[in-house]
Amino acid sequence: MNINDDPLEKSTALNFAKLQLATAREINRYLNSDKDFRPRKYSRENIRRYLANPETYERQIRETSQYLYSTSSNYLRICQHFSKMLTLDNYIVPVNLDIQKVNQDSLHKNYDKAQKFVEAYNIKHEFRKIIDVLVLEDIYFGYEVRAGDSFGIFRLPTNYCRITGIEDGSFIFKFNMQYFSDGKLLEYFPNDFKDMHSKYLHSNEKWQEVDSNRGICFKIREDLTFPLPMLSGVFEDVLDLEDKKDLVKRKNKLESFKLLHQKIPYKKDPKKSDDFLIELDSVQIFHNNIKQSVPEDVVVVSTPMDLSEVSFERKTNSVLNNASKEEENIFNSAGVSNGILGSDNSNSVTVKQGIIADASIMFALLRQFETFFKRRLKDVTSRDYNFKLEFLDNTYYNQSDKVKEYTTLGQYGLPKTHLAATMGITVSEMNALNYLENTLMNVVDNMKPLSSSHTATDESKKGAPEKEDLTPNGEKTRANKSI
Template identity: 30%
Template sequence: MTETISQQQIDEQQIKNQMLQVFKNIALINLNTETASNRVIGNYTKEDIKKYLNGISNAENQKKLRNISRQLYYTSSQYRRLINYYATLFNLDYVVEGYGISPENIDIDEYKKTYFKSVDYIEKMNIKHEFAKARLITYRDGIFFGFARITKSGFYIQELNPDYCRLSFIDPSTGLLGYSFDFSSINNTTNKIETYPEEFQKVYKKILSSKSEPNIQKIQSPFAICLKSNPDTYVIPPFVSLFEGLLDIADFKSLNKNNEEIGNYKLLFQKIPIKTDKDASANSFLIDKDFAQVFHDNIEANLPPQVGLMTSPMDIEAINFDRDTVDKNKVGQATSQYWNEAGVSELLFGSNSNSSTGLKSSIIADESDAYILIKDIERWINEHLKQTQSKKNKFRVRILKTTEHNANSYREARLKEAQFGMPVKNEIMATTGSQPSAIYLNAFLENEVLQLTDKLIPLKSTHTGDANNDEGGAPEKDETELSDKGTQTRDLDSNDSE
């Protein structure tokens, strides 16, 4: 037997469907937040980072890790400060010293002339500036490929894109790293051959004129420079292990922000009236769907972003968003963990901690790590000087182990050595940031030209007083400056003299 559906039931069902459709279309509240698993650096996710690290021997993965490092350098203050810290840790104070000849065989005038010629060339190299830039790139990318461009009046090191270069050999006579350049990267738009040194242009013309010449060519020149942050063979940033930790910090910051927003959120509830008398039936609304929609839209359009609106025929319990349900210290904990994993004291970067225990030891450890790269720079400079300067009277650069943290103690130690006749005057002057030529010329200017040693007469004091004056000791203190015991001592002395 088929049940007959009345017209009234059909009408009621249509009304029900219409009202349900209204509530489906009414926007209520959206508190969706970005999850940690979706966190990205540019176009790279955490899963991408893990994949690249697992396939670290792949050149393409190394390239992507370098790209991530560059993006982090510009988007993460913690990562940028870590890179800058290591890249600028050493002052690159240096002295120019002779070697390879006995003093008995030196022609003083010729030796002096060669010294100043070497100093002039070395100062033109602008070591502090050029190698500060090279160090930063080395710590950011894991490697620096460059070529020295030298003119009569200038010197700068042109950076080469690591994507076009390959770490390909070690010079057996010097131990310096060497690289090859992929000339197939040259094009007429983004990578023009005219922007490269003359040596590169000659090789490129040779490749174009001969089909047998390979596109990848070794760059063997005293002007080619290759620096690496780690001794391993992989060309990757030295701090790749910190990438995930940096994303964790960003996740916790986002979580804190979301919880702050939820804590400030308010939700308004408007109830649609419904029949409640004895004749009431299911879904018997007192207002129709269009009327409910008009009121909802009108109220919603005038609400601030922190207030949501809900329209429903049912009673709804109060909704509270507790802003204290999340530990807000997670950002600080993640940041502290980041510095711990980096092996650098957090106190150097604005930590709220008042403890400085172990800070000095931590800096010494950082200096030891960073000095490896400094010695590589020193080696390249001196090998470059061997091939470009005098073969008879030889001079080399020695970079001092001075940083912003130890410069004063280094200077004090050298001053004590100078008291015993050690030849460290150049080192003392170098720790003040002076160039070798400035040391000599300033001394000449002050002593010979301006004769300041005769004209600047120090005030008389207990240290500079007249030797015939037998009144020794410090000036007598006023009675108001004496302690009770001091007053008693002065009175006793006065009685004894009577």
């Protein structure tokens, strides 16, 4: 008899079908849990559309860079590799100094003014924050806030600024006054912005020029008129890596998954298809009891059919290997040697050459900083004595080599300022320390070196200690020397 002709058997089959459907849903819920897969704010299609027309989607591209910086450890490390490498070592030097006509007192006073002005910027702290933004977004807008000897940099929202030109080698820009549409944010901005806002209300011109003597604007990609993050080319590679990481999670979860089969027995001599030894209600009770006693990664299935073993374990780590490959692709797309960030696939020569190439990009940014300070220092000192701030092409990767280089040059009479700057000592600090050690504390005469093979006066104690264990040839050589 066909099951479709028997209402009882049809009902029983449907009840079993419901039981198995519930099991299938349980398996799907376990393997596709939302908590195991991170949502993606930006799709590949969106990113491709943005990068195909970067001038139109400059805001979306910056926001994508910010998003990846906060969600991808690989993208964060590459960004920080660039933004943290510069030591920002600097020193002040006179410009066009006529040595024959110099007035030492006047020069000294003006130099002190320039030095105090530059030190107030707290360059190694404030400008490092600027570089962080530049690597992430390609552009930085800020405003100097001064009150007596105190100084600070107020960062302006990039979306409401736009470059309008270049003055004395530095970018000048305007600010969109519609940022203060609700009137609440204006009180947190410098007073100059209140004056700009008043001009906007009277003229209805929303874009107001920011004072070029206070405005700060730097840009890594000076060849472009619009902002484009320097690492925008790796966006898709980062997404590929994040997808591979999710696949690794799913793979691990699938390999730990177990299917527990509970077979429902038939009677000894069944007469029909639903002639089971155990009633369906009892099967349901046993099924639920077992399900409650097993862990989450074990699913119970109850069926009268034989069920063969199901294994989800992979024989190779292809998914994991693919994830490692995607990680290398990110470094390659960024032009960064993956050996810098911990890969074992690069030798020291490759890493060193990679650092030199990366540093050359950041050194160009130092030239912008020098132009910025050259303009600022014009208003600090007298017309007779002008100064400029120069940044050494030093990184935390080449710092030790630079110390050796400048030490050797100093021994041949070249200026010592480069060495002091490389060691993180400003000129004012160097002068103060020299006075403190040489004049006030007389460190040179009071300090006595520790006794060593180089300072010992006893002839018998000079040189390295003799070895106790010698080879036969060594003992023969020592005996010959003693004769």
